[in-house]
Amino acid sequence: MIYIxxxxxxxxxxxxxxxxxxxxMDELEIIRKKKLMEKMERMMxxxxxxxxxxxNVTQSNFNEILxxxxxxxxxxxxxxxxxxxxxxxxxxxxxxxxxKVVFGxxxxxxxxxxxxxxxxxxxxxxxxxxxGKPVDKIVGAMPKGExxxxxxxNMV
Numbered sequence: 347m348i349y350i351x352x353x354x355x356x357x358x359x360x361x362x363x364x365x366x367x368x369x370x371m372d373e374l375e376i377i378r379k380k381k382l383m384e385k386m387e388r389m390m391x392x393x394x395x396x397x398x399x400x401x402n403v404t405q406s407n408f409n410e411i412l413x414x415x416x417x418x419x420x421x422x423x424x425x426x427x428x429x430x431x432x433x434x435x436x437x438x439x440x441x442x443x444x445x446k447v448v449f450g451x452x453x454x455x456x457x458x459x460x461x462x463x464x465x466x467x468x469x470x471x472x473x474x475x476x477x478g479k480p481v482d483k484i485v486g487a488m489p490k491g492e493x494x495x496x497x498x499x500n501m502v
Contacts, residue, residue, distance in 0.1 A: 398444035400436050400451045416447040417475040421466045423455050428487035429470045435490045474500040
């Protein structure tokens with residue numbers, strides 16, 4: 347009888363240790379997943395911080411910019427007065443749509459290949475891209491409210 351109690355006690359202790367280890371493993375796995383999620387959130391936060399202002403779009407970063415779900419490209423030039431008028435509005439919209447829409451500025455004087463690709467004949471021209479494809483275009487300077495309606499309409 348003493349032998350049976352000893353064996354049962356041994357198995358109970360072993361079982362408790364095993365359960366403890368499994369519980370520890372589960373807890374450790376939870377901690378690891380939390381840390382991974384925190385790291386990913388920090389990385390995403392850093393990425394979003396970098397695109398809460400209009401990005402200067404060139405041939406070298408054009409394809410990378412269009413990998414974002416929603417992109418608004420502003421085609422402009424230094425000598426264009428209406429372009430200068432909407433520049434602060436574009437800056438504001440980039441902050442307001444931070445994390446939702448990436449705003450890019452394409453200098454048509456320096457990036458003629460991109461301008462030609464989209465048949466830009468007048469500036470400012472804004473093109474809305476969804477999943478890398480152009481879906482809508484505005485030519486000319488527009489008030490902020492009208493641009494907000496245009497952006498919201500295209501965010502489907």
